[in-house]
Amino acid sequence: MASATQHRIKKRALKTAHFLGLFLAMSLICIPGLWVVLNSFRPTIEIMAKPPVWMPQSLSLDHYRAMFGGAGEGGIPVMTYFRNSLIISITSTVIALLVGMAGGYAFARYSFKAKGMMFVALMASRAVPGVALSLPLFIIFGRTGIIDTHFGLILVYVAMNVPFTIWLIDGFFRQVPKELAEAAEIDGCTRWQAFWKVEFPVARSGIASAGIFAFLTSWNEYALASQLTRSTTSKTMPVGLLDFTSQFTLNWGGMCALAVLMIIPALLLTFVVQKHLIAGLTFGGVKG
Amino acid sequence: MFRAKLPPWLVLLLPAFIIILAVVAIPLILSLYSSFTPYHLTRPDTLWKWTGSFNYIKAASDANFWKAFGRTVLLLTIALNTEMLLGLGLALMVSKVTRGQRALRTAMMFPMMFSPILVGFQFKFIFNDNVGLVNNALQSLGLTDVAIPWLVDGNLAMFAIIFAEVWTSTSVFAILILAGLFAIPQDPLEAAKVDGCTPWQSFRFVTLPFLMPFIYIAMAIRSLDVARAYDIVQVMTNGGPARRTELLWTLIGRTGYVDARMGYANAMGYIAILMSIGFTIYFFLKLQTARRELGMGEM
C-alpha cells in the first residue's frame, strides 16, 4: 500500500512539472509575438516610458491610421508594399508549384541515372545563402534591367522555392500507389488525364503544404529583396519595415503596426491548412 | 521530332533546371569569376582584371574573416543543437497533453510565420537596454537596477542573437519531432515495456532511434536555410558593436554593398556557400542512413 501512495505522489509531481514546463515554454513562444501586437496599439510615449508602463493606459489605432493614411506627408506607402508583396508572393508560389509538381512527379515516378546526385544538387542550390547570391544577382539584374521589378523578384523566389517544393511533392506522389494511375489508364485515361484525375487529387494536400511553405518564404524573404528592390514599384513589406528606421531613431509603434499587417495573412493561411502543413513535412521527409 | 527524343523525366525536370540555372548557377559562375578579380562596384573596368587567387589569400590571412567564420560555425552549432533539444522537450511535453493539444500545436507554430527581419526588430526591441521588455521586467522585479547592455556587450549580444534564432526555429524541430512521435508504431514500445524497459530505457532505445530520421529532416530543412540568421543579425547588431557579433554573412554583405568591394566579398561568399552546401549534404546523407536503418525505403 505504501508503494501505491508513493506512486500517486510521484505521479502528481510529474503532472505538475509537466504543466509548469508547458506553461513556461508556451509563454516564451507567445509573449514576444503578442508584445509586438500589443505595442502596435499603444502610443509611442507609453512604449518608451521610463519607468515602464505595464498596464496599458490607452489603446488606440493611431499607428494604423498613420500607416494607412500618411502616404502624403512623408509617410510610408504601406498599401503599395502590401500589394507588391501579395503579387510577388502569389505569382511566385503558383509558378513554383507548377514547376515543382513536374519535378516532383519526375523524381517520384521515373528512374534515371544519377537521380540521387541530381536530387542532392537541387537541394544544395537552395542552401546557397541569400547574401552570397544577392551580390552577383544584383550585378546581373542591374545589367539586364530587371532590377527593381516584380518580375525579377518573382524569378528569384521561384528558384528559391522549387527545390523544397520538389522535395515535398515528390514525397507525396510516392504515397500515391503507382497502380492507381495504371488502373486509370486501363480504364481509358491518357497518362495526362490519369495524372490530373487520379494522382493529383490524392496528392493535393501535399501540394497545398508545399504551397504554404513557398508562400511564407516569399512573403517573409528579406536578404535578396533588400538588394533587388529599390523603390515603391517593387519593395515588399519586409523591406518596408526598414522605412520605419532612420539614422538614430526607430518608430517602434509604426513598425509594430506593419508587422501585424505582415503576420495576419501568414497566420490566416497557416491556420487554414495547419494539418496539411504537418502532414506535408512528415510525408515529404520520412517516407520520401 | 526533337521533343519526342527527350525522356519524359527530363522534360518534367527541365523547367526547374532552367530556372535554377538562371537564378542560381549562372550568378554563381559570375561570382566565382569575379572572386578572382579586384571587382569594385564603382569601377566596372576592374571586372576584367585577373588577379588569380589574390582575394582568397587575402581572406585566408584576414583575422577578421576567420573570427567571423569561427563565430558563424559556433552560432550554428549552438543554435541548431539548442533548437533540437528544446524542440524535443517541447514535442514530448505536447504529446503528453490530452486536451487542447490542437490549440497548443497551433500556438507552437506561431514563430514560424514571422519574417526573420521582423524577428530581428522584435528582439532588438525586446533586448533594448533602455526600453526593452527584458530589462524593464528585470528592473521591475528588482533583480537588477542597472540597464544590462544586451546588444552592446559581445557575449550578451551573441546570446541575444542565439535567443532570437532559437525562438524562431525551435518550432520547426518541435513540429517535426511531434509528427515523429505520433508516427511511432506502438507495438515496439509495448514490446519494450514487456521486455523490461523502464520509461527512460524505452525512450532511449526505442523512441529516440525512431525519432532520428525526423530530427535529421528538421536539420536538413533548417540547413537549407541557415542563412536566414543573417536577417536577424543584420537588424539586431549588424555584426557590431565593433565586429563583436560579426558573422560571415554580415561581413560579406558589408564588404560587398557598403565598401563596394565585390570581388573580395564574392571570394568570402564562396566560402560561405561551400559551408552551407556542406551542412546540407551532410544532413541529407544522415537522413538517408537513418531512414535505411529503420527500413523506411530508399530515397
Add this chain to the structure above:
Amino acid sequence: MAQVQLKNVVKKYGALGVVHGVNLDIAEGEFVVLVGPSGCGKSTTLRMVAGLEDITGGDIVIGDRVVNDLPPRERNLAMVFQNYALYPHMTVRENLGFSLKIAKKSQPEIDRAVDEAANILSLTPLLDRKPGALSGGQRQRVAMGRAIVRQPEVFLFDEPLSNLDAKLRTQMRVEIKKLHQRVGSTVIYVTHDQIEAMTLADRIVIMRDGHIVQVGTPLQVFENPVNTFVATFIGSPPMNLLDGTVQAGQVVLADGTTIPLPPGLHIADGRRVQFGVRADNIMPEGHALPPTAHMAFVDMAVTLTEPLGTETLLYATLAGTEIQAKMLNPRPVSPGETMRFGVALDKCHIFDADTGLNLRG
C-alpha cells in the same frame, strides 16, 4: 513458470465496458487459448495480463503476486505481438538480446541465450540482418525467439500468426506447439482462428462481448457446445442449425419434415428450438455412415459440391435452410441430384430458439 489467475477482471473505457468480470484459473505450464470474434475482449484481457492496459476492477495474480499495479517490466513475462513488434533499427541478434541487455546480463550470458534461441528457431544464419530484410515467417520466428530468450514465467501470444499465409501458419503452429512442449512455460494465446485454438490449446476459453462463454478442452467445447454461438464458432464447417418446433418427441421443421429428438432428451411439446448437426454427422446413404444405432433419414437436393479429395462437402437445402454435409469415399454428384442423408442423432444438439442455450445442459 507460474500459474495465472484472473479474478473478476473488469475493463472499462469511460462508460464503455469491454471486459465484464472475467474469472479464469490457468495452471502452471498450461497452454490456454482465448478465442472469439474480433471485439470480444480477448486481446484486452491479454494486454491486462501483460500490464499494457490498466485494469478497472478485479485482480490479476501471476505466481503468487497480485500484479494489478505492477508495470509490465516487473511481471516477468514475454509477449509475441501480431505485427511482430521487432525493433527495426536493431539486427536480429540485438533484437533477441535486448531484454537481457536491459536486465544488465553479462555479454557472454546474452550471447549464449541468443545463440540457443537462434538455434531452436533456425535463425542462426539471419542473426546479423535487420528486420526489414526478413520475410514474414522469419520475422515471426524472431519475435518468438525474443520471447524465448527471456525464459519468462508466462508467454503471451497476441494473434501471432494472423499476418502469415496459410501454409506458413500451419508450419508455425507446429513450431509453437513443439516450443511449448520443450520449455513447458505457461502460455496464454489469443486468436480469432478456431483451428489454431483447437490444435494448440490444452484448454480453450471462448469469449464474446467481454464475457467468457465456455471454457474446456478442445474436444469438450467441440462435442458439448453450451450454446449456438460456440456451436457455430468452433468446428469447420460450422454446425448446421435448423429452426423447428418440438412435437411428440420430434422436431418439426418449417416445411413439415420431422426429425426425432436425440436420445435421452425430453422436451415439452410446442417449444421452439434449433436442431444442430455438424456436417460430419449428416452423410449421404451408402457412403460410410457414422456407426450409431440412432439414425434418422432425410431427403435433400444437393445444390453445390466442394470436392476436397478424401471427402466431398455437399451443400443441400432442408426446409429452406442451407445445410452442409460430408460425403466420405466420394463419388461425383451433380447439382440438383436428390440424395438420402443419414443423421447421427446421438451427436446432435437441441438449442433453445430464444436463449440459444444447449438443452442437453
